[in-house]
Amino acid sequence: MGRKIAFVRTDGCRKRRKSMWGNGFGAKKCGWMEDGSGVPRLLGVRSLKCSAFEMLVKQRLNLVKSRFAVVFCGLFVEIGGLSFVKVHAMPRLPVVAVVGATGAVGVEFLACLEQRKFPMKELRLLASARSKGKKVTFKGAALTVEELTEGSFKGVDIALFSAGAGISRKFAPIAVQAGAVVVDNSSAFRMVEDVPLVIPEVNPEAIKLHKGIIANPNCSTIIAITPLWPIHKVNRIVRFIAATYQAASGAGAAAMEELRESTRAYLEGREYKNTVLPHPYAFNLFSHNSKIDPATGYNEEETKMVKETWKIFGDKGMRISATCVRVPVLRAHSEALNVECARPITPAEVRAILAKAPGVRIVDDVEKNYMPMPKDASGQGDILCGRIRTDVSDPSGKSFCMFVAGDQLLKGAALNAVQIAEYLV
Ligand code: NAP
Ligand code: 2RA
Numbered sequence: 001m002g003r004k005i006a007f008v009r010t011d012g013c014r015k016r017r018k019s020m021w022g023n024g025f026g027a028k029k030c031g032w033m034e035d036g037s038g039v040p041r042l043l044g045v046r047s048l049k050c051s052a053f054e055m056l057v058k059q060r061l062n063l064v065k066s067r068f069a070v071v072f073c074g075l076f077v078e079i080g081g082l083s084f085v086k087v088h089a090m091p092r093l094p095v096v097a098v099v100g101a102t103g104a105v106g107v108e109f110l111a112c113l114e115q116r117k118f119p120m121k122e123l124r125l126l127a128s129a130r131s132k133g134k135k136v137t138f139k140g141a142a143l144t145v146e147e148l149t150e151g152s153f154k155g156v157d158i159a160l161f162s163a164g165a166g167i168s169r170k171f172a173p174i175a176v177q178a179g180a181v182v183v184d185n186s187s188a189f190r191m192v193e194d195v196p197l198v199i200p201e202v203n204p205e206a207i208k209l210h211k212g213i214i215a216n217p218n219c220s221t222i223i224a225i226t227p228l229w230p231i232h233k234v235n236r237i238v239r240f241i242a243a244t245y246q247a248a249s250g251a252g253a254a255a256m257e258e259l260r261e262s263t264r265a266y267l268e269g270r271e272y273k274n275t276v277l278p279h280p281y282a283f284n285l286f287s288h289n290s291k292i293d294p295a296t297g298y299n300e301e302e303t304k305m306v307k308e309t310w311k312i313f314g315d316k317g318m319r320i321s322a323t324c325v326r327v328p329v330l331r332a333h334s335e336a337l338n339v340e341c342a343r344p345i346t347p348a349e350v351r352a353i354l355a356k357a358p359g360v361r362i363v364d365d366v367e368k369n370y371m372p373m374p375k376d377a378s379g380q381g382d383i384l385c386g387r388i389r390t391d392v393s394d395p396s397g398k399s400f401c402m403f404v405a406g407d408q409l410l411k412g413a414a415l416n417a418v419q420i421a422e423y424l425v
Contacts, residue, residue: 090157090158090181090424090425091121091157092119092425093119093120093121094119094120094121094157094158094424094425095120095121095122095124095155095156095157095158096113096118096120096122096123096124096156096157096158096159096160096421097123097124097125097126097152097153097156097158097159097160097175097180098110098113098123098124098125098126098159098160098162099126099127099148099152099159099160099161099162099163099167099168099171099175100126100127100161100162100163100164100167100185101125101126101127101131101136101145102125102127102131102134102136102145102253103127103162103163103252103253104249104252104253104256104409105162105185105409105413105414106125106127106162106163106414107253108409108410108413108414108415109160109162109414109417109418110123110125110136110138111414112410112414112415112418113138113418114138114139116418116422118418118421118422118425119425123138123143124146124152124156125138125143125144125145125146126145126146126147126148126152126163127145127146127147127148127163128147128148128163129147131145131147132145132146132147133145148163148167148171150171150174152171152175153171153174153175153178153179153180154178155178155179156175156178156179156180157179157180157181158180158181158183158421158424158425159172159175159180159181159182159183160182160183160185160414160417160418160421161175161182161183161184161185161186162185162186162413162414162417163186164186165186165187165188166188167186168182168184168185168186168188168189169188172184172188172189172213173212176212176213180212181210181212181213181214181424182212182213182214183214183215183216183417183420183421184213184214184215184216185216185413185414185417187218187300187304188215189213189215190215190216190217190218190304190308190311191307191308191311192213192215194209194211195210195211195213195214195215196209196210196214196215197215197216197217197308197311197312198214198215198216198217198312198416198420199217199222199225199226199229199312199416200416200419200420200423201226201229201357201358201359202225202226202229202312202313203312203314204423207420207423207424214420216413216416216417216420217308217312217416218301218304218305218308218412219250219333219406219408219411219412219413220242220244220246220250220301220304220305220322220324220333220335220408220412221304221305221308221309221312222383222406222408222411222412222416223333223335223383223404223405223406223408223411223412224240224242224305224309224335224337224404225309225312225313226359226360226383226406226411227354227357227359227360227383227385227402227404228240228337228339229313229357230353230354230356230357230360231339231341231345231350231353231354232313232315234349234353235341235342235343235345235349236315236341236342237318237339237340237341237342238317238318238319238340238341238342239318239319239320239339239340240318240319240320240337240338240339240340241320241321241322241337241338242305242320242321242322242323242335242336242337242338243322243323243325243335243336244288244301244322244323244324244325244333244334244335245285245325245327245329245333245334245335245336245374246288246301246324246325246326246327246333246408247326247327247329247330247331247332247333247374247408248277248281248326248328248329248330248331249330249331249332249408249409250326250333250408250412251276251277251289251326252276254276255276255277255281256330256331257276258274258275258276258277258281259281259282259328259330260330262274262280262281262282263281263282263283263328265282266282266283277289277326281326281328282328283328284328285325285326285327285328286325286326287299287323287324287325287326288301288302288324288325288326289326290324298322299324301322301324302321302322302323302324305320305322305324306320306321306322329374330374330378331374331378331379331407331408331409332374332375332377332378332405332406332407332408333374333405333406333408333412334372334373334374334377334403334404334405335403335404335405336387336401336402336403337401337402337403337404338391338399338400338401339391339399339400339401339402340391340394340398340399341398341399341400342398343398344396344397344398345397345398345400346390346397347388347389347390347400350388350400350402351364351388354385354388359381359382359383359411360382360383360384360385361382361383361384361385362384362385362386362388363376363384363385363386364385364386364387364388365386370386371386371387371403372384372385372386372387372403372404372405373405374405376405377405377406377407378407379407379410380407380410381407381410381411381415382406382411383404383405383406383411384404384405384406385402385403385404386402386403386404387401387402387403388400388401388402389401389402
């Protein structure tokens with residue numbers, strides 16, 4: 001039929017198998033077809049709760065022992081006898097690749113993997129030809145950065161991508177074909193229907209539906225909706241309006257350098273020509289540097305917040321609007337949120353819900369006027385929530401205001417992706 005099965009993967013979930021797939025030999029199986037376009041297409045997905053008998057039958061088909069883990073390999077007829085499926089379980093100690101390892105997010109990937117003691121057999125660092133041979137310290141040892149090529153993913157089990165959407169579009173399917181599960185930080189696959197878009201505190205169950213690629217949401221989305229989710233579960237959010245205060249780090253390492261350099265130049269009375277961001281940055285702020293859709297007047301960052309929230313919450317009826325702004329802060333995004341619920345809600349109720357919610361921390365000291373700030377959000381994983389108050393412009397009592405701050409390099413990017421990867425091993 002001219003069809004060739006390029007790759008099929010089965011993911012057992014060692015730690016969370018019980019919660020995600022029930023008891024027994026949980027496994028997920030999906031078939032990819034190479035149709036000549038270079039992009040693998042899904043043939044079929046089947047969630048299995050194998051009985052011991054079924055597992056034994058599969059083992060008889062083909063059982064190989066890898067160096068550190070048992071990997072079940074076999075050939076199964078998947079769709080009408082057309083395709084054969086090779087099954088591969090995630091090793092207990094996977095080989096991990098970080099694509100974009102020298103970037104603002106990439107550096108944080110390494111910090112998260114080290115701090116969270118992510119189980120690994122090997123860590124490979126990939127970046128552009130510019131960084132080839134560069135040494136990076138990981139767990140006290142010097143690792144050498146390799147140039148990203150089509151051959152980079154041989155033997156890789158988990159690939160953490162953070163090198164821009166173009167690189168992800170080209171190399172993520174190559175990584176999947178080579179046998180890796182990709183966790184992608186770019187916008188390349190977020191809105192692709194069968195790619196899970198995941199915040200582990202919100203929709204971890206979506207991880208198991210992956211077909212090779214799992215997308216990390218945009219940082220502004222993560223920072224807004226991680227604290228909104230537990231409220232939404234108690235009292236449905238029907239509408240929210242966000243205004244963001246986004247740091248230089250959201251635009252990458254070069255933008256952080258531009259903020260430092262332009263600020264020095266400003267203070268020393270020197271001319272500075274901005275090259276990374278579109279406007280002078282020192283002592284200034286400007287509308288987010290993404291393209292504005294002339295039809296709607298919204299820029300891409302604002303549109304991402306709307307569409308990604310719909311997908312993650314599974315609620316397209318939620319009315320959302322955002323205004324995204326770049327501010328001269330080095331690291332960590334802040335956001336002012338105005339939230340309308342289906343029923344009346346008090347600030348005390350919001351605080352009580354957030355006090356128990358994972359991934360968020362209340363910083364709301366009215367007496368000292370100590371509220372979420374980027375300096376406190378930087379370098380840690382929680383979304384800080386404060387200024388929690390009733391919206392006096394809505395007499396129904398259904399609306400409240402809140403100010404949040406989160407480290408978008410961590411919870412908005414690297415930490416969220418590593419949390420996702422933890423579900424895979
Ligand atoms: P960055 O600081 O500019 O880093 C970019 C990384 O990509 C560097 O490691 C760079 O390697 C690598 N790269 C660039 N071109 C490459 C190529 N042709 N081949 C291989 N590697 C290449 O950017 P970033 O802020 O870390 O963001 C990276 C991605 O994460 C983007 O897709 C961004 O949208 C997404 N993201 C960023 C944030 C954030 O807060 N910054 C949050 C969420 C998502 P070299 O050093 O060799 O050039
Ligand atoms: C920003 N969207 O512009 C980026 C972070 N992912 O801040």
